[in-house]
Amino acid sequence: MTILLTGAAGFIGAYTAQALLQAGQAVVGLDNFNAYYDPQLKRDRVAALCPQLDLRTLELTDRDGLAALFDQVQPRAVIHLAAQAGVRYSLENPQAYVDSNLSGFVNMLEACRRHGVQHLVYASSSSVYGDSAIPPFSEDQRVDQPRSLYAATKAANELMAYSYAQLYGLRATGLRFFTVYGPWGRPDMAPLLFARAVLAGRPIEVFNEGRMQRDFTHVSDIVAGILGALSHPSAEPVPHHVFNLGNHTPVELERFIDVIERAAGRAACKVYKPMQAGDMVRTMADTRRAHDAFGYSPSLSIEQGLPPVVAWCRAYFGERA
Template sequence: MKILVTGAAGFIGYHVCHNCLINGHDVVGLDNINDYYNVELKYDRLTQLGIEQKNVESFGTIATSSIYDNFKFIRLNLEDKDALPGLFENEQFDIVCNLAAQAGVRYSLEHPEAYIDSNIVGFLNILECSKKYTIKHLVYASSSSVYGMNEKIPFETSDNVDNPISLYAATKKSNELMAYTYSHLYNIPTTGLRFFTVYGPWGRPDMALFLFTQAIMQNKPIKVFNDGNLERDFTYIEDVNNVILEILQKKPREKDLYKIYNVGNNKSVKLLDFIEAIEENLGAKAQKILMPMQPGDVKKTWANVDDLVKDYGYRPNTDITEGVKKFVDWYKNHYFMNQ
């Protein structure tokens, strides 16, 4: 198949591109390489896919991979409603995997316009192109943040998600509603994936694992919100990556024209236990600054993944100790030595 992967220089997008490529698919990666976090990490991910930074510093140029003959990359904004249709027309994609988005709950409190541009306008352009160019399946990133203050544990896709507590969550819920409309009106198969705290090698610098590891190695304190009384369904990137490939490769059933899945580890881990796993792998203790709850944050997440198990044989099998070790090993070998 020919697959468009948006957000290709991002954490999950990079891994999805690599997995699709080694499984023989033709892939076009798209990313605007914005400066929400250090762009050098994004360029480093692209280097792993054979794309040199100098070839993608300007918008609109397609670069070919020096490693994979079935991979091309274009730097482009999803909001570019003139250039995006041209890409679809030229490449004739079979499948779209839309992972591009402005991420981060906290950042949305200060930069709301970035979320409307990328997550709403950009997603609308993806839907319009999917309609016009008869895409066989649109798979897109949603988020566990749509559950808001839901107190029913574990979270199920049938739960009411009409009360988002951050603009980021609101845009992700909007994506699900928009996808439903296009599935209903134009028979476009769409699958939304509500990701639960994905972590692992090549992860984002704004995520807790990266921030904590970096601070502890530099003998700096870490901020621990809600006095550490938080729990998260931490989900290892390899488990996420494998099920995304399964979804991309399997033709959606007619009755599944519109689907939403939780993508989690099916368990909740205490934040303090998570920090302890980092400490054990680093051989150092964290200096904790206990902080109050942050606006837009939630106390606990836990995904019910029964539907994903039933439909795709999903089996998350990476526990927190193993996953944290793999991240710390990567961080030591790559990022920390390059600072």
């Protein structure tokens, strides 16, 4: 069974490709290598984690190109991780989210429907919980009060996938990721931003005066959840499921910074700032549904998972980065 993996040069995508290939799966990857962050990091990531991957360059908005790819590859399953990411960037460039996360997602649904894909696993986000969130966030809570356009597009993806499951029987599973971190991570996210700044002796911006909590989840736990979901498609009359993939243990931002400081061997210069538009004060995943469905059980704490991130930053970027 060939698996098509989109966003394969991305942070989660490359680790997912690595795990699938190590398990002996036939995988074709897709990525557009856009410039949201340095494409060279994406190329280096693939070279380090999954160099043997059959990786194609394609835009999600290219319907003809997607159709031709599906005709050639004939994937039986699709793991769709490609999207325009970032809460704050959605305030600056909303059209990128419309193109990739809305138009691109519809194109992917249509390609799956027309080519008989047996299971679509796609990335959603903890951001969908928005202003209605009550920790711990469970999949039964409302997701109709998003705090950003990014969150709104991810909630819309879940509705779109449900409609295709209801109309066409497309088996689809949405995964709400909670603040993923690890080596080779995204440079716009707090783990790398903070680690690089502390290593270089630069100040770090600490929003909401440090009164933030995040359900930091190591990429290895996320990949385990993706593979578990892939092997357990819904058997319901409307074959659509949504699962939280988090660590179910919120971490105070100050504790998070402290772990980075100890791993870096130097203190952070903190600049406290007010809350940023679009951000959430606290995230916390209720992961019981994923555990019951496919045994999801995250295991890495930040004390275990963050020091290798700092070491990787030192090796890849250097201490002056």
